[in-house]
Structures are given as C-alpha cells and as structure tokens.
Amino acid sequence: MIIPLAHRADQTQEYYFSVKLAEVRRLQAAGHDIINLGIGNPDMMPSANTIDALIQSAQQPSSHGYQPYKGTAGLRRAIAQFYAHTYGVSLNSETEILPLIGSKEGITHISLTFLNDGDGVLVPELGYPAYRAVSQMVGAQVREYPLLEHGGWQPDWNAMADLLTDTTKIIWLNYPHMPTGAPATRELFERAVRFAHDHRLLLCHDNPYSLILNKKSPISLLSVDGANEVAIELNSMSKSHNMAGWRIGWMAAAKAYVDAVLTIKSNVDSGQFKPLMDAASEALTNSDEWHRERNAVYQGRLDAVHAFLNALGCSYTTDQEGLFIWAKLPDSVESAEALVDDLLYNKHVFIAPGFIFGPKGNRYIRISLCMPEERITEAVGRLNQDF
Secondary structure, rough: OOOOOOOOHHHHOOHHHHHHHHHHHHHHHHHOEEEEOOOOOOOOOOOHHHHHHHHHHHOOOHHOOOOOOOOHHHHHHHHHHHHHEEEOOOOOOOOEEEEEOHHHHHHHHHHHHHHOOOEEEEEEEOOHHHHHHHHOOOOOEEEOOOOEEOOOOEEEEEHHHHOOOOOOEEEEEEOOOOOOOOOOHHHHHHHHHHHHHHHOEEEEEEEEOOOOOOOOOOOOOOOOHHHHHHHEEEEEEEOOOOOOOOOOEEEEEEHHHHHHHHHOOOOOOOOOHHHHHHHHHHHOOOOOOHHHHHHOOOOOHHHHHHHHHHHHOOOOOOOOOOOEEEOOOOOOOHHHHHHHHHHHHHHHHHHHHHHHHHHHHHOEEEEOOOOHHHHHHHHHHHOOOOO
C-alpha cells in the first residue's frame, strides 16, 4: 500500500537537472567522458584563507554544538562589512541579516512566511525555476510577468501592472538576470522599488551573480532609497566565492521582515555548522584582487564558449553578466530539447535547454562557465567528430 501524496507533491515536478544529471551519470558509468556545460557548479576552490579558517574552527571542541538560529554574530558582522564594501549599503548585523542554507532555502521560507493559499506571486517568465515551484507548493497563484526580449530582458512594467489582483503579494526579481545575463542597473532597481511602493507589494530580489564578470560596480537593490520598507534581498556565496556545496547564503532586510522569516526558519533547522560559518566569515574578506583573478579565468572561458556557440550558429549578446551565457538557436535547429539530446548522446557534451526557465526560452540554450577553458575548447572540437 502507498499512502497518497499531498497535493503539493503531485503538482511539483522533480528538478530538471536532478533528472538530466542522472542520465549524465549513467553515461559516465558506461565509460563515456561527458563535458558538462549545463550546470552552474563552480569548479574552482574557495580562497586558501577560507579553507584554513574551516580547519582551525573544526579543531575547536566548542564548534560542534548547536548554533544560534540567526547564525553566529561573527558571520552576520562579516556579511554587513561585505555589503558596506561591495555595495555601499549599511546593514545592522544584529537585526537586518539572517544567514540561510543557500538562497533556495530563503525562497521557501519567504514564501511560507508571507503567502496564504491563493495569494498572488509575480515571477519573471524566464527565471530560476524555484520561484515558480515554491510558490505553487505553498498554494499561491503564480503569474508570469513579461521580459522584453528586444529591450535587454527588462521587465515590462505596464504588463506587470495589468497582472495585479487584490491578492498579489510578492514580486520576484533577479539581476544580473539568470538565465539571460541581463545586467542590473540603478534605473531598473529604482523602478522596481517605486512599483512595490505604489502597489503595496513585497519585492524579493535574488542577487547571487553581481560579482561575476560584472562590467561595472556591483549593485544591491537595498542601495535604492525606499527599498528598506518594501524589499528583501537574497544573496549567496555559492557562485561568488566558489562555495556552492557549503550552502551559505543570507537574506538582508528590515528587522520586521527578518524577524518574521525567522519564525518559520527556527521551526525547520537548528542552525548551521559553526566551522562553515567561521570560514564563510573569512571568505567574505577576500580581496578585490582575488575576485579579479577569478573573473579573469571566467573571461578566458567566456571566449571559448563564444567559439562553441559560433560553431552551433547561435546568436548572443556580449554584455551578459554572471556565470552563464544565454544564446538563441539558429532557425535550422529544430528545438533546444533535440539539440541538447543530440549533443549529449552523440557528442557527449551536456548543455541546458532554455525552456526549463520558462516557455519563452524554447528557442534558447544556456551554457555554463563552470568548466576549464581547455575542456570547453575540447567541446568545440567534438562538434565535428563522430562518437
């Protein structure tokens, strides 16, 4: 006998990459060398001082017990100092920062905290699948707002206003944008904050890519006047500090928002491992030069990815920021799904189809920079080889 599932389990699909990576592993187990250009899983190490801090903390007997639900005071102070240095934003480390087990946890806790069954949520028509999936899991009504393909993938604010109802509560925003790589701008954030104020909405900004191949100084939504009253910003060390598996992130917001989310989070976990938080505190002091050196590596990979896309006949813009490149398929390619399968099974190269980020991505693919340059170059060579 199988106990019936809850409705949320019935309506939620397994994460695309969870399914597809199982296929990749089966091919690898059969002896095939798969070049994985589909996943944003940083392959470079955290800084040496980060690893040293982890080891030193793990050797202390006091590091292995339960930790505060709000994370250590040292981590919160480090996050506040990082925001001041990186974004010019002043945060109160005691009241305006809540460490998280990555941004995905934050998406879930924010949704559980603020959304009742049937409440409306606006998500970008192209975006991180968790915005839609979590909103649906908590019983919210998801409405996708348009992004202007020929306007730098910026939100269509007029169309967004038409989607509002009396029960709409949250807007999800993400710039630098994933998957399109559209940069963040102060004008965009100012418009978003005005929109949230005008319509009494909670503006949730997901900001994990601002330090990767950024063409200008990184921007935080919280640097905009008025954001403190209506906004929560999520951030993460997964991409910016090569710490994806560490699961260290945070939300930054006014005290009332932090306290509200903490009521949910404190019933779900019992704090993070102290050596991870101590090491993260150290990582947040990484020099600007450390970030420049890492971005120089990504720039070399970016050039190789452009060669890969050129070989496929794809079109793309060169102003993209973040860890991925978004490219449009040529008319000669039947579909992104067909191309992905052809490359995986016939060339042993895995890329991500654009449709997993929303229907508007049907004619697009996304390529990750989380692979050594020589392997990306090898993938280019495989396009003309038979396997």
